Amino acid sequence: MDVNIVADLQARLAERDHVIHQLLQRLDAIELKTDSAKAPAKKTDNSARPTQSKNKKKESSKKKTKETAVTAPKPTLQKSPAVGSDKKTPTKQRARSATPLSAAKKSPLQMVKQDHPAGFEHTKEAFYVHIKVLWGLVKQRAVPQLPPPEKLSAFYQRFSLSDEIQSALAGGPNMIPVDTIQTLKAREVRSKLGKHMMHLSKFNICYVQTSLSQLGLWCWMPNLDEQPDSLYKKAHRIFVIKSFLQLTAGGAYKYMNVNEAYINDLELLKQAYDHYVHYSLWKENPSQ
Numbered sequence: 001m002d003v004n005i006v007a008d009l010q011a012r013l014a015e016r017d018h019v020i021h022q023l024l025q026r027l028d029a030i031e032l033k034t035d036s037a038k039a040p041a042k043k044t045d046n047s048a049r050p051t052q053s054k055n056k057k058k059e060s061s062k063k064k065t066k067e068t069a070v071t072a073p074k075p076t077l078q079k080s081p082a083v084g085s086d087k088k089t090p091t092k093q094r095a096r097s098a099t100p101l102s103a104a105k106k107s108p109l110q111m112v113k114q115d116h117p118a119g120f121e122h123t124k125e126a127f128y129v130h131i132k133v134l135w136g137l138v139k140q141r142a143v144p145q146l147p148p149p150e151k152l153s154a155f156y157q158r159f160s161l162s163d164e165i166q167s168a169l170a171g172g173p174n175m176i177p178v179d180t181i182q183t184l185k186a187r188e189v190r191s192k193l194g195k196h197m198m199h200l201s202k203f204n205i206c207y208v209q210t211s212l213s214q215l216g217l218w219c220w221m222p223n224l225d226e227q228p229d230s231l232y233k234k235a236h237r238i239f240v241i242k243s244f245l246q247l248t249a250g251g252a253y254k255y256m257n258v259n260e261a262y263i264n265d266l267e268l269l270k271q272a273y274d275h276y277v278h279y280s281l282w283k284e285n286p287s288q
Contacts, residue, residue, distance in 0.1 A: 014157070038225040109228065111275035123262045124272050126253040130244045131276060134183055134208070134220040144281060147221045155232055158216050165235045168214045169242060175216035181209040182219040199255060204247050209238060241269050
């Protein structure tokens with residue numbers, strides 16, 4: 001009977017992994033589009049049309065001479081109101097448009113209220129609890145630790161592309177023994193997490209530790225010293241989103257009233273992750 005239950009759980013977990021893998025691939029495609037959009041445009045148009053620009057300059061100079069010849073006899077008193085109004089109007093418009101933008105968002109990684117759709121608050125809080133549980137930030141004002149340099153070098157020796165991370169999580173072998181994983185391991189640590197930890201079953205803990213083993217990560221510990229788009233940080237973001245989807249589907253955070261409508265919105269979860277890890281925690285711990 002136990003063998004049948006385990007087989008059924010493994011089959012359902014494999015199906016869920018396949019769906020999550022497809023969603024993460026869509027997220028990678030979105031990131032590639034945004035990266036290409038941010039790339040500087042090539043400056044080939046100016047050199048391709050030198051004669052047109054010269055002709056336009058000649059035509060504009062001819063128009064100016066004609067306009068000056070026509071407007072020269074007119075008194076200057078008629079022009080002064082128009083010049084004064086042209087100077088005042090755009091400056092007032094710029095002041096009105098710049099104020100709300102600067103007050104709303106201080107960083108592109110920041111997530112403000114306008115970015116929160118209706119009903120996302122509980123899902124976001126559950127996601128942040130999931131990050132804290134994995135990171136071990138269970139005490140008030142806990143400071144995130146930096147990974148040891150040898151762990152970073154070992155990771156970059158194993159991975160050089162984000163596709164390799166996806167393949168490893170999709171069913172790759174364990175790169176390090178599962179019993180060496182420190183995340184969610186110590187009983188005394190689990191007892192201090194309170195109600196948040198009580199809802200994580202042994203199966204959930206085993207899933208988290210096995211997935212970390214597939215990535216060769218002894219502990220879920222993002223490096224705040226690196227840029228947000230570093231491969232090491234991408235691996236942690238991919239893992240935390242995937243594990244959150246798995247544990248939420250298994251009912252781990254059901255008591256937090258998670259809105260299922262936003263579970264598969266990977267772009268929204270990515271924004272929430274970047275805000276919490278790369279903006280909020282980094283701002284609170286600048287020395288890290």
